[in-house]
Each structure stands twice: as C-alpha cells, then as structure tokens.
Amino acid sequence: MRNTRKIILSIAGAATLAVSASLAALAWGHGYTSDPPSRSALCASGEVTNCGAISYEPQSVEGPKGFPAAGPADGELCSGGNAPFAELDDPRGGNWPTTSVNAGNRSFTWTMTARHSTATFDYYITKDSYDPTQPLTRDxxxxxxxxxxxxxxxxxxxxxxxxxxxxxxxxQHLIFSVWVIADTANAFYSCIDVDFGGDGGGPDPTDPPTTPGGDGTGCDAGAWSSSAVYNSGDEVTYGGAAYRASWWTTGETPGTTGEWGVWRQTSAC
Known part of the structure; x- marks a missing residue:
C-alpha cells in the first residue's frame, strides 16, 4: 500500500512539473516585429507614448491563430484581440510614426524573448483603399x-x-505580420505602419515622444541586484540611471540589453 502511494505521488509530481514546464514555455514564447518597428516596438521604445501595458511587454500580442478565417476580430487585429493592448488598435488619426519603404525587397526582423515551435511567418499588406485613420479590419x-x-x-x-x-x-499603408505557432492554438500579431515614398512621418503630435532625461523619474527605486527576479514594470536604479523591466528577467544588467532588450532606461539620476 505504501509503495502504491509513493508511485501515485511520483506520477502526480511528474505531472505537476510537466504542466509547470509547459506554462513556462508559453510565458517565454513571445515575440514582435522590431525592424521596421511595429506599433508594439514604438511603444516599448518610448517613441510613442500613452500606450498602456504594451509599453512593458511588446512581445505579448498573442491571440488565436487561423487568420484570416479565424483569429482576432476586425478592429482588434493589431492588439491580437487583447483588451489590455487596445491602444494598438487606436489609429490615432492616422498619426502613428511610419517607416519609409518602396516596392521591392525589404527585410523584416522579429525579436523573440524566447522561441516557440513555428508553423509560419506570414506578411499581409493593406489595399490601395486603406484608410489609416480607421481601425484595421480584414476588408x-x-x-x-x-x-x-x-x-x-x-x-x-x-x-x-x-x-x-x-x-x-x-x-501610408500597414504591414500585418503574423507569427503562427505550431504547437499551440495561438499566433503573435504585429502592425507595422509604413509610407511608400514618404519621409517616415513622426509621432502623434498629441503624444510626443519621451526620452530619458534628468527629471528623476524612477530614481527612488531600489538598486538593481544580479540575484533578484524582476517582473514587467519593476523599476531599479543602476549606474546613475533608472530602468524599467519590460518582462520577467533575472541576472541581466541594466544598460547592457540593447534598444529592444528587457531593461528600458526611464531617466538619468
């Protein structure tokens, strides 16, 4: 009887570990289009402000796969159907910053915070009739x-x-890029605003960009520790500057993770 109980507990423990590992893989299996910068990337870098939660987790625009037959609803494509990221669906009067492009070959780069088994990467473009002042739909x-x-x-x-x-x-047009995951029911979505023959535009004049300055924002946060675990939105100070974590991290030194890395400088201190 005692041996049977041990076997049952071992099986239960193994199942718990398997579920935990699966959830960890899902939590890390995220990504977004970083070049040309997607709306998520622009919010994360601070070039566009008043973006809400997406500023801290640009890699998390995950929604049901199957586009165009299934997937996020019209008007919610850029957010992947995630209400916390609804700022990505707001056309801002057509004033999202654009990347100047031309017909022909153009490289597009995705940044992954970790890797998922992948079916496809798909790229769609808007029709000639596209109105950038309206939320994106399948039409x-x-x-x-x-x-x-x-x-x-x-x-x-x-x-x-x-x-x-x-x-x-x-x-002005929009490239809709989709990272379709092979082993889950989901995909990751990125909206990239481009201008064919344009000069790249600029941020919404009602939402001016912010750059790290000397106003002391975040400078009252605790010092960064190499052994601590930080979650999205956590703030630290290090090397005379304040930083905010964009997602879960540990052991990554602020100021060394690059423009699209986990630590984003918020101020000089």
Whole structure:
C-alpha cells in the first residue's frame, strides 16, 4: 500500500512539473516585429507614448491563430484581440510614426524573448483603399500573404529576418505580420505602419515622444541586484540611471540589453 502511494505521488509530481514546464514555455514564447518597428516596438521604445501595458511587454500580442478565417476580430487585429493592448488598435488619426519603404525587397526582423515551435511567418499588406485613420479590419487587407515563410515546427532564432517583396503602393499603408505557432492554438500579431515614398512621418503630435532625461523619474527605486527576479514594470536604479523591466528577467544588467532588450532606461539620476 505504501509503495502504491509513493508511485501515485511520483506520477502526480511528474505531472505537476510537466504542466509547470509547459506554462513556462508559453510565458517565454513571445515575440514582435522590431525592424521596421511595429506599433508594439514604438511603444516599448518610448517613441510613442500613452500606450498602456504594451509599453512593458511588446512581445505579448498573442491571440488565436487561423487568420484570416479565424483569429482576432476586425478592429482588434493589431492588439491580437487583447483588451489590455487596445491602444494598438487606436489609429490615432492616422498619426502613428511610419517607416519609409518602396516596392521591392525589404527585410523584416522579429525579436523573440524566447522561441516557440513555428508553423509560419506570414506578411499581409493593406489595399490601395486603406484608410489609416480607421481601425484595421480584414476588408482593409489583401488576404493572401505577400510573403510566407514555413518553419515546419522548427524553433526560430532569437531574431528572425525575412526578405519580403513589397508590391507597388502609394502613401501610408500597414504591414500585418503574423507569427503562427505550431504547437499551440495561438499566433503573435504585429502592425507595422509604413509610407511608400514618404519621409517616415513622426509621432502623434498629441503624444510626443519621451526620452530619458534628468527629471528623476524612477530614481527612488531600489538598486538593481544580479540575484533578484524582476517582473514587467519593476523599476531599479543602476549606474546613475533608472530602468524599467519590460518582462520577467533575472541576472541581466541594466544598460547592457540593447534598444529592444528587457531593461528600458526611464531617466538619468
């Protein structure tokens, strides 16, 4: 009887570990388009403000896969159907900063905070009739991808770059990029505002960009510790500056993780 109980407890423990490992993989398996910068990336870098939660976790725009037949609802495509990230669906009067592009080959880079077994990376573009002052819907998009990159279940690198052949367009448009996961029911979504033949535009004049300055924001936070665990939104000070964590991290030194890394400087102290 005692041996049977031990076996049952061992099985239960193994099952708990398996579930925990699965949840950890899901928590880390995130990513976003960083070049050209997606709306998520622009919010995370501080170039666009008043973005809400997405500023701290640009990699988390995860929603049901199956686009265009399924997936997020129209008007919620840029947020992946996530209400906490609804700021990404707000067209801001068509004033999201744009990246200047031309027809022909253009590289697109995804940044992953970790790697998921991948089905495809798909890229869609808006029609000539696209109105950038309105929330994105399926009617705005050509629903056949302009590029699709099959991975066959392989895990991507921490950065993935694709060469996409952009069609002829004029003026402001949107590239809708989708990272389709192979072993879950979800995908990750990124909206990239571009301007064919434009000068790159600028931030919404009602939401001016912020840059790390000397106003002391975050300077009352505790000192960074290499052994501590930090979650999204946690603030620390290190090396005469204040930083905010964009996602879970430990052991990563502030000021060394790069523009798209976990630590974002909020102020000089």
């Amino acid at each position: 705005d998009l050509v629903l056949t991808p302009i590029a699709s990159f099959a991975m066959g279940g392989a895990q991507p690198d921490h950065t993935m770059t694709h060469n996409v052949n952009l069609p002829q367009r004029s003026g």
